[in-house]
Amino acid sequence: MPDQTRTGTYGSSYDTNVNVNHDTPSRQTIKFLTAATIGVSLMLLSGLVLTGTAIGLIIATPLLVLFSPILVPAAFVLFLAASGFLFSGGCGVAAVAALSWIYNYVAGKHPVGADKLDYARGVISDKARDVKDRAKDYASYGQGTTTGSTY
Template identity: 55%
Template sequence: MADHHRGATGGGGGYGDLQRGGGMHGEAQQQQKQGAMMTALKAATAATFGGSMLVLSGLILAGTVIALTVATPVLVIFSPVLVPAAIALALMAAGFVTSGGLGVAALSVFSWMYKYLTGKHPPAADQLDHAKARLASKARDVKDAAQHRIDQAQGS
C-alpha cells in the first residue's frame, strides 16, 4: 500500500504525474510545443527574408528600367562609335583569353614531357607506354605483311 501511495505522489511517473502534466507524457507535449514554435519561427524568418529579397529585386528591376530609359538616347547617339568599339574589345578579349589558355596548355604539356623524360612518372605515363607498345607492334605487323607481299610478288 505504501508503494501505491508513493507512486501516486510523484515517485515514478504514475497516474498522479500524468494528471499534473509531469512524467514522460508532459515532456513530450512540451517538446512538441517547442518544435511547433521553432517551425513557426523558421517560417516567419523565411517569409520575412523572402519578402525582403522580393522587394529588393523589384527595386533593382525598377532602377534598371529607369537607367535603360535614360541611357537609350545616349546609346543611340553614340552607336556609330560604340558598336565598332565593342566589337574590337570583344575580339581583343577573345584573343587574350585564347592566347592565355593555349599558353597554359603548352606549359602543362612541356611540364608533363619533362617529368616523363626525366622518369618522374607523370599521370597517364602508363597509358602512353602501352599505346607506344601497341603502335610498335602494329608497325611490325604491317612491315611483316608488306615484306610477305613483296616476297610473294617477287616469287611469282
Template identity: 60%
Template sequence: MAYNQQHQHQVSHQVAKTATAVTIGGSLMVLSGLTLAATVVGLVAATPLLVIFSPVLVPAAIVLFLITAGFLASGGFGATAVAVFYWMYKYAAGEHPVGAEQLDCVREKIAGAAAQLKGRAEQYSWKN
C-alpha cells in the same frame, strides 16, 4: 504536462521559422522589385545616349571583345604549352606523369602493328 510543454516548444519553433522565412522572402521580393524599377529607369535614361553614340560604341565593343578574346586565347595556349612541356620533361626524366601508362600502351600497339605490317610486306614482296 511535459508533453504539453514539448508540443508548445515545437509549435513556437515552427512559428519562429515561418515568421523568419516570410520576413526574409518579403524583403527579397521588395529588393527585387526595386532592382527591376531601377533597371527600367536606367534603361529609359540611357537609351537616347546609346542610340546617339552607337556608331562609336558598337565598333569599339567589337574591337574590345576581339582584343580580350585574343589575349585570353593566347594566355590559354601559352599555359597549355607550358603544361605539355612540363609533362614531356617529367616523362623524359623517367618519372611517370598522369597518362604515361596509356602512352606506353599505345606506343606498344603501334610498334606491334608496324612489325605485323612489315612481316606481311616481306611475305608479299618479290625476292630477287
C-alpha cells in the same frame, strides 16, 4: 568498455534517433516568420533592382542611340582584343602544361596518361612489326612467282 563497431545497417537505433524532430510549435512559428521575413525582403529588393534597371535603361537609351556609331565598333574592337589575349594566354598555359607533362614523362615520374601513351606505343610497334613481316612475306612471294619477264 569494449570497442564496439557499428554495422551501419539501416534502421539501427542510431539512425532512428538522429532523424527525430524535436521542434515545438512555437519554434516552428519562429522559423516560418524568419523565412517569410527574409523572403519578403528579398522580393522587395529584387523589385527595386528591376525598377532601377528599367529606369536606367529608359534614361540611357537616347545616349546609346546617339553614340552607337562609336560604341558598336569600339565594343567590337574591345571584344576582339580581349578574346585574342584570352586565346593567346590559353595557348601559353596549354604549352606550359604540355612541356611540364613531357618533362615529367622523360624524367620517369609517370604523369597522368603515361600508361595510355605506353600502351599506344606498344600497339603501334606491334602493328609496324606485323606490316614489316607481311612486306617480307610478299617480297619473298613476289620473287618466287616472277618468271623474269619485263614490261
